[in-house]
Amino acid sequence: MTIELKSGAPSGDIQTAWSRHKFSMQIVNPANKRKYDIIVVGTGLAGAACAATLAELGYNVLNFCFQDSARRAHSIAAQGGINAAKNYQNDGDSIYRLFYDTVKGGDFRAREHNVYRLAETSVNIIDQATAQGVPFAREYGGLLDNRSFGGAQVSRTFYARGQTGQQLLIGAYQAHAKMVAAGGIKMFPRHEMLDVVVKDGHARGIIARDLVTGQLKRFVGDAVVLATGGYGNVFFLSTNAMGCNVTATWRAHRRGALFANPCYTQIHPTCIPVSGDYQSKLTLMSESLRNDGRVWVPKDKKDAFDPKTGKVGRHPNDIPESERDYYLERRYPAFGNLVPRDIASRAAKQVCDEGRGVSYNGRGVYLDFSDAVRRLGKAGVEARYGNLFEMYQRITGEDPYTEPMRMYPAIHYTMGGLWVDYNLMSNVPGLFVLGEANFSDHGANRLGASALMQGLADGYFVAPPCIGNFLAKRKPQPKSTDWPEFAAVEAEVKQRLSTLLSIKGKRTVDSFHKELGLLMWDKCGMARTEEGLKEALVRIPQIRDEFWKNVSVPGSDTGVNQSLEKAARVADFLEFAELMCLDALERRESCGGHFREEFQEEAGEAKGEAKRDDENFAHVAAWEFTGVGQRPNLHKEQLTFDYVKPSQRSYK
Amino acid sequence: MDLTLNIWRQTSKDSAGNFETYQLKDINEHMSFLEMLDVLNEQLEGQGKEPVAFEHDCREGICGSCGLMINGAPHGHLPRTTTCQLHMREFKHGDNITIEPFRAGAFPVLKDLVVDRSALDRIVQAGGFISVRTGSAPDANAVPVPKDEADRAFDAATCIGCGACVASCPNAAAMLFTGAKVTHLGLLPQGQPERYDRVTKMVHQMDKEEFGHCSNFGECTVACPKGIPLDVISQMNRDLLVAQLKGRSA
Numbered sequence: 046m047t048i049e050l051k052s053g054a055p056s057g058d059i060q061t062a063w064s065r066h067k068f069s070m071q072i073v074n075p076a077n078k079r080k081y082d083i084i085v086v087g088t089g090l091a092g093a094a095c096a097a098t099l100a101e102l103g104y105n106v107l108n109f110c111f112q113d114s115a116r117r118a119h120s121i122a123a124q125g126g127i128n129a130a131k132n133y134q135n136d137g138d139s140i141y142r143l144f145y146d147t148v149k150g151g152d153f154r155a156r157e158h159n160v161y162r163l164a165e166t167s168v169n170i171i172d173q174a175t176a177q178g179v180p181f182a183r184e185y186g187g188l189l190d191n192r193s194f195g196g197a198q199v200s201r202t203f204y205a206r207g208q209t210g211q212q213l214l215i216g217a218y219q220a221h222a223k224m225v226a227a228g229g230i231k232m233f234p235r236h237e238m239l240d241v242v243v244k245d246g247h248a249r250g251i252i253a254r255d256l257v258t259g260q261l262k263r264f265v266g267d268a269v270v271l272a273t274g275g276y277g278n279v280f281f282l283s284t285n286a287m288g289c290n291v292t293a294t295w296r297a298h299r300r301g302a303l304f305a306n307p308c309y310t311q312i313h314p315t316c317i318p319v320s321g322d323y324q325s326k327l328t329l330m331s332e333s334l335r336n337d338g339r340v341w342v343p344k345d346k347k348d349a350f351d352p353k354t355g356k357v358g359r360h361p362n363d364i365p366e367s368e369r370d371y372y373l374e375r376r377y378p379a380f381g382n383l384v385p386r387d388i389a390s391r392a393a394k395q396v397c398d399e400g401r402g403v404s405y406n407g408r409g410v411y412l413d414f415s416d417a418v419r420r421l422g423k424a425g426v427e428a429r430y431g432n433l434f435e436m437y438q439r440i441t442g443e444d445p446y447t448e449p450m451r452m453y454p455a456i457h458y459t460m461g462g463l464w465v466d467y468n469l470m471s472n473v474p475g476l477f478v479l480g481e482a483n484f485s486d487h488g489a490n491r492l493g494a495s496a497l498m499q500g501l502a503d504g505y506f507v508a509p510p511c512i513g514n515f516l517a518k519r520k521p522q523p524k525s526t527d528w529p530e531f532a533a534v535e536a537e538v539k540q541r542l543s544t545l546l547s548i549k550g551k552r553t554v555d556s557f558h559k560e561l562g563l564l565m566w567d568k569c570g571m572a573r574t575e576e577g578l579k580e581a582l583v584r585i586p587q588i589r590d591e592f593w594k595n596v597s598v599p600g601s602d603t604g605v606n607q608s609l610e611k612a613a614r615v616a617d618f619l620e621f622a623e624l625m626c627l628d629a630l631e632r633r634e635s636c637g638g639h640f641r642e643e644f645q646e647e648a649g650e651a652k653g654e655a656k657r658d659d660e661n662f663a664h665v666a667a668w669e670f671t672g673v674g675q676r677p678n679l680h681k682e683q684l685t686f687d688y689v690k691p692s693q694r695s696y697k
Numbered sequence: 698m699d700l701t702l703n704i705w706r707q708t709s710k711d712s713a714g715n716f717e718t719y720q721l722k723d724i725n726e727h728m729s730f731l732e733m734l735d736v737l738n739e740q741l742e743g744q745g746k747e748p749v750a751f752e753h754d755c756r757e758g759i760c761g762s763c764g765l766m767i768n769g770a771p772h773g774h775l776p777r778t779t780t781c782q783l784h785m786r787e788f789k790h791g792d793n794i795t796i797e798p799f800r801a802g803a804f805p806v807l808k809d810l811v812v813d814r815s816a817l818d819r820i821v822q823a824g825g826f827i828s829v830r831t832g833s834a835p836d837a838n839a840v841p842v843p844k845d846e847a848d849r850a851f852d853a854a855t856c857i858g859c860g861a862c863v864a865s866c867p868n869a870a871a872m873l874f875t876g877a878k879v880t881h882l883g884l885l886p887q888g889q890p891e892r893y894d895r896v897t898k899m900v901h902q903m904d905k906e907e908f909g910h911c912s913n914f915g916e917c918t919v920a921c922p923k924g925i926p927l928d929v930i931s932q933m934n935r936d937l938l939v940a941q942l943k944g945r946s947a
Contacts, residue, residue: 116761180854220831287755323728
């Protein structure tokens with residue numbers, strides 16, 4: 046099949062592109078909006094914002110989440126902040142600068158037009174959220190405060206202590222709740238989407254499982270919106286919530302939607318290190334901590350973790366200043382501790398690989414606040430980071446006011462996702478993809494405080510007019526869940542679930558998930574090689590085969606069955622992982638979060654930095670499903686850079 | 698450490714439940730409480746038995762999904778801590794731990810330790826919002842908010858909707874939850890136009906969901922993992938009184 050990938054972004058001046066595009070789009074007459082039903086899957090920032098906005102406009106929205114309430118989506122855990130080009134600090138920020146920083150931060154692998162629109166919309170988000178009552182941090186004069194974040198030299202990050210995601214999500218959830226009460230949104234909590242229904246080439250519905258009764262249900266609509274988050278849990282251990290999964294996007298992929306750049310995964314440099322095999326998830330500590338915390342490891346290996354004794358040398362407080370290596374400040378004097386995430390993560394890996402790591406297993410670095418406590422006082426530090434310090438203390442039993450935190454990188458966000466055009470529509474007409482679930486705005490690396498921005502931009506401001514335009518061009522269609530397409534997809538889902546229950550093997554679902562996760566972290570994590578990826582591509586089908594022969598899923602398909610929920614998600618990760626490794630193998634360059642050891646600068650000041658290959662890889666790799674275990678077809682969308690000239694990213 | 702767990706097992710909403718006893722060996726003190734339950738569930742699943750159903754998601758203390766009665770206290774006895782942030786270093790070898798679902802008439806048990814807290818969503822739907830259509834907001838700095846008021850609003854806004862306040866209350870009241878939202882929005886200038894309608898409608902819905910009334914025990918604020926202060930309840934009562942004087946009805 047040939048699929049022509051056209052972004053559909055308007056030509057001409059980028060600064061007026063979105064306004065011109067909005068004007069050229071068709072609008073559904075207010076009286077006709079109520080004739081359309083739109084299915085929105087997910088209630089995070091993108092999903093809740095989109096559902097609320099569509100309902101305010103007058104559409105009928107059917108909204109789904111697998112959690113017990115729309116307020117639980119994982120956007121809630123974002124800590125540090127949200128970027129916006131308000132320039133309230135008068136420090137030289139502008140929409141153009143945010144656009145520039147984001148394209149550069151993404152290592153020149155994002156679509157310029159999408160990024161410009163994101164930067165342009167960012168200012169409206171802050172207005173909207175403030176009007177909803179989101180309690181952003183304020184200065185004593187009563188105006189909004191900002192902090193700085195990685196990859197930028199201006200202070201443009203708005204924040205609400207260390208709970209910015211929570212406050213923004215509650216804002217969206219409240220707007221959403223209002224529309225639930227008004228009848229514009231029909232909410233289906235504890236319903237998990239297990240497949241998409243495509244009719245006559247258009248996305249027309251979903252099959253969802255009621256997680257309380259176990260019943261499979263059919264839902265039909267005029268368009269389907271996926272705002273279902275990222276796939277970081279393919280690594281088992283990640284900072285994602287336990288329930289985050291790839292099922293919705295993977296099932297859409299199997300029905301024809303292209304999956305773009307799955308190898309672009311973000312490793313967050315500051316997470317609490319692993320403490321044992323029982324570990325179920327990793328906890329992130331906000332990047333904002335790098336504003337005041339200084340990252341270091343001992344200069345001398347004697348003070349690091351010794352694998353022979355299993356112990357760490359001197360306590361960090363006993364290591365004098367002169368024997369500490371503040372390696373980020375040393376290597377990147379211009380940005381110091383605030384280099385972008387991919388660079389900070391790899392630098393941490395390097396010093397640990399050199400044998401200078403600390404913590405339980407030598408995979409850890411120190412994040413030290415002693416300077417900040419001296420400068421700001423304990424109360425000053427507490428005002429900025431109090432809840433983060435408290436969280437750290439709960440988990441580790443250590444007091445970060447008096448001794449350095451221990452940190453190590455962990456999987457945090459996935460830049461890849463379903464391919465979408467400028468209208469956020471996938472190649473399957475009527476299937477829109479928002480937020481982390483799509484691939485569009487962050488290129489190969491996302492800057493801190495930009496995920497909240499993108500989720501809300503997509504949900505509040507970008508998707509609603511684009512969906513309206515799509516619907517206006519199609520008259521209201523007949524709707525029926527009795528179509529044979531629904532029966533066929535439902536039968537497939539039913540079959541998949543009953544197979545899982547009938548295997549009655551010897552291994553638990555988690556044991557497979559952990560095995561897959563370790564393999565992915567090892568071969569497709571912070572650094573990748575051709576050899577390792579090829580090994581993974583041999584191993585993944587073997588693990589998958591064993592899963593389908595030997596997994597144990599107790600219980601039945603009626604009533605609450607959390608083992609079955611997990612099993613269905615892991616089954617999809619076992620298919621998806623293969624695509625991720627293949628994409629990483631085929632991308633023979635290093636860019637952003639994708640670091641191939643074979644492709645790094647070998648000499649000069651940039652030694653060891655990622656080496657991009659713009660001549661051969663300045664494209665989006667969009668994969669078409671051809672069958673489980675079959676080689677997918679690759680489609681390329683060439684990226685052009687008319688405004689920000691690709692250069693080697695330098696943060697020195 | 699070795700532990701004895703007494704866990705409430707219940708197949709479905711309408712079935713009767715009972716306590717089951719489980720023995721766990723060699724539990725690491727660095728584990729979280731939920732990771733300890735993961736270990737139990739791995740063992741049960743390995744034996745082909747149904748694991749204990751419990752709710753959890755972010756495991757960072759912010760999503761509000763997890764919530765268990767641990768030895769009679771919602772989220773356990775450690776102050777200002779969600780179940781997922783409670784670590785086994787708070788327990789000792791040989792301990793007996795009783796684990797139950799949150800208990801309240803308004804929170805029916807769905808299975809084992811999973812309860813239905815959708816009544817809390819309906820309280821918010823009744824009025825826990827500021828009506829501002831997407832796109833209609835003025836510039837964010839157009840309305841300055843004094844920092845101390847913004848901070849007080851923030852303290853109330855940190856509620857994670859876990860329901861521990863309800864579970865701890867002898868009357869199973871949802872006053873702290875509702876009061877937190879009323880206070881958060883009522884303290885901000887943006888929340889003024891709907892302030893008295895909001896409190897009236899939310900309190901009305903709270904009564905409809907069969908939550909109990911407040912008798913000032915104050916258990917809720919002790920159990921609250923976010924330390925929402927008790928004065929949000931007096932703030933709500935004040936607002937409700939003003940609303941009644943203004944003649945507002947739900």
